Amino acid sequence: MNLPTDNPHLEPSVQTYLDQLNLGHFLIQHCTSCKAHLFYPRRFCIHCTEDSLEWIKPKGTGVVYSTTTVRRKPEAGGDYDVSIVELDEGVRLMSTVQGMAPEAVKIGMRVRLQILKTESHPHKVVFIAADTPPTGEHHA
Ligand SMILES: [Zn+2]
The missing domain is CATH 2.40.50 (OB fold (Dihydrolipoamide Acetyltransferase, E2P))
Structure with a gap:
């Protein structure tokens, strides 16, 4: 089974996450406004509702x-x-x-x-x- 990376209905942040995972990178999101980390991928920060999310590679x-x-x-x-x-x-x-x-x-x-x-x-x-x-x- 392949990940559905070509699904046009996927939330863009989920699409980015799956694209990166397909390249062998596990990424989470970091909010530059409130400094919280997020997973599963979202469009807006669940803590402060800003859309100031960037991708980071966690320590693992x-x-x-x-x-x-x-x-x-x-x-x-x-x-x-x-x-x-x-x-x-x-x-x-x-x-x-x-x-x-x-x-x-x-x-x-x-x-x-x-x-x-x-x-x-x-x-x-x-x-x-x-x-x-x-x-x-x-x-x-
Ligand atoms: Zn935030």
């Missing part, structure tokens, strides 16, 4: 704000994690923490954003434990 680190293990049969891929992650910029997004058992994902855990390229999701935003080594196996 944050903490698990809430976490749920979704049960799934092994033949369907097994259980997986659904977490809401609060980035250090203060915005929250729903995603998944990978690279560990879903039950091991804990609220308050430091995580790091990754953009995965899979067959079903060309650019899927996921998280891994922040202390996961960049390469090689993770030894608990």
Whole structure:
């Protein structure tokens, strides 16, 4: 499945977000009026209603704000994690923490954003434990 980047009815800010994600960049918005960060993309700041939004690349680190293990049969891929992650910029997004058992994902855990390229999701935003080594196996 490809992201609907050619949909003419998309909100322009969502279109920009998806275009950048397709290029491998995860961006959020920053309000130059009230200095708040925003995600999901919007046309106007939800905090001060100004349209003074600019795109920034977040640090990509944050903490698990809430976490749920979704049960799934092994033949369907097994259980997986659904977490809401609060980035250090203060915005929250729903995603998944990978690279560990879903039950091991804990609220308050430091995580790091990754953009995965899979067959079903060309650019899927996921998280891994922040202390996961960049390469090689993770030894608990
Ligand atoms: Zn604002």
